[in-house]
Amino acid sequence: GAVVSQHPSRVICKSGTSVKIECRSLDFQATTMFWYRQFPKQSLMLMATSNEGSKATYEQGVEKDKFLINHASLTLSTLTVTSAHPEDSSFYICSALNSDRNYEQYFGPGTRLTVT
Amino acid sequence: DAKTTQPPSMDCAEGRAANLPCNHSTISGNEYVYWYRQIHSQGPQYIIHGLKNNETNEMASLIITEDRKSSTLILPHATLRDTAVYYCIVIPYSGGGADGLTFGKGTHLIIQP
Numbered sequence: 001g002a003v004v005s006q007h008p009s010r011v012i013c014k015s016g017t018s019v020k021i022e023c024r025s026l027d028f029q030a031t032t033m034f035w036y037r038q039f040p041k042q043s044l045m046l047m048a049t050s051n052e053g054s055k056a057t058y059e060q061g062v063e064k065d066k067f068l069i070n071h072a073s074l075t076l077s078t079l080t081v082t083s084a085h086p087e088d089s090s091f092y093i094c095s096a097l098n099s100d101r102n103y104e105q106y107f108g109p110g111t112r113l114t115v116t
Numbered sequence: 117d118a119k120t121t122q123p124p125s126m127d128c129a130e131g132r133a134a135n136l137p138c139n140h141s142t143i144s145g146n147e148y149v150y151w152y153r154q155i156h157s158q159g160p161q162y163i164i165h166g167l168k169n170n171e172t173n174e175m176a177s178l179i180i181t182e183d184r185k186s187s188t189l190i191l192p193h194a195t196l197r198d199t200a201v202y203y204c205i206v207i208p209y210s211g212g213g214a215d216g217l218t219f220g221k222g223t224h225l226i227i228q229p
Contacts, residue, residue, distance in 0.1 A: 004159075006159075034216045034217075036216075043203075043219040043220060043221055043222065044154075044160065044217075044219045045219075046216035046217065046218065049215075049216055059216075091157070093159045093160070095159075095160075095217075104162060105162070105217065106162070107152075107159035107160045107161070107162075108159050109158055109159045110157070110158060110159045112157070
């Protein structure tokens with residue numbers, strides 16, 4: 001139980017285009033999901049908190065107009081990287097809070113974004 | 117979150133116990149010690165957590181010192197698949213992980229055949 005999926009697992013896009021990444025909690029409902037970013041040989045950095053039915057809250061230094069987050073249902077949050085640039089190339093990971101299991105965070109497998 | 121300190125890397129022979137230390141000397145009374153690991157190019161995986169008592173599950177054991185200023189994660193019989201970066205994180209118990217997590221640099225554990 002407590003499985004989180006992400007789609008796609010890998011994506012390559014051209015500079016200037018937008019890319020949408022989906023995060024789904026498969027067997028539990030998650031009112032809160034988180035988005036992290038990880039650059040090569042670095043640790044995960046929290047980007048934003050996604051709350052179902054309300055606006056996301058972003059960490060300092062993360063542009064909300066560039067990284068659009070939508071949490072329209074209790075099992076799905078999406079991250080859209082708008083006008084992507086090569087410096088946005090990174091490993092994007094989501095996690096979901098499982099309220100049935102003491103609000104433990106369960107992580108998705110990650111999405112590798114490469115912007116050419 | 118309270119800061120944690122971990123060695124950057126460790127080696128362990130396959131089949132032996134891997135003991136990963138973590139220092140969290142500024143931990144508060146309501147903060148739990150959590151351990152996650154991240155295998156290369158995958159999302160982090162929850163391992164175990166505890167408050168002050170030692171804990172054991174099917175993956176590992178967690179030993180927390182009496183003063184709670186440090187802890188040790190023990191993988192009893194390490195396999196090659198245990199090679200990963202291990203993160204020790206201190207989390208205020210507002211329902212466990214109710215906030216986004218702050219990951220340090222972790223310990224890169226390498227299991228040698």
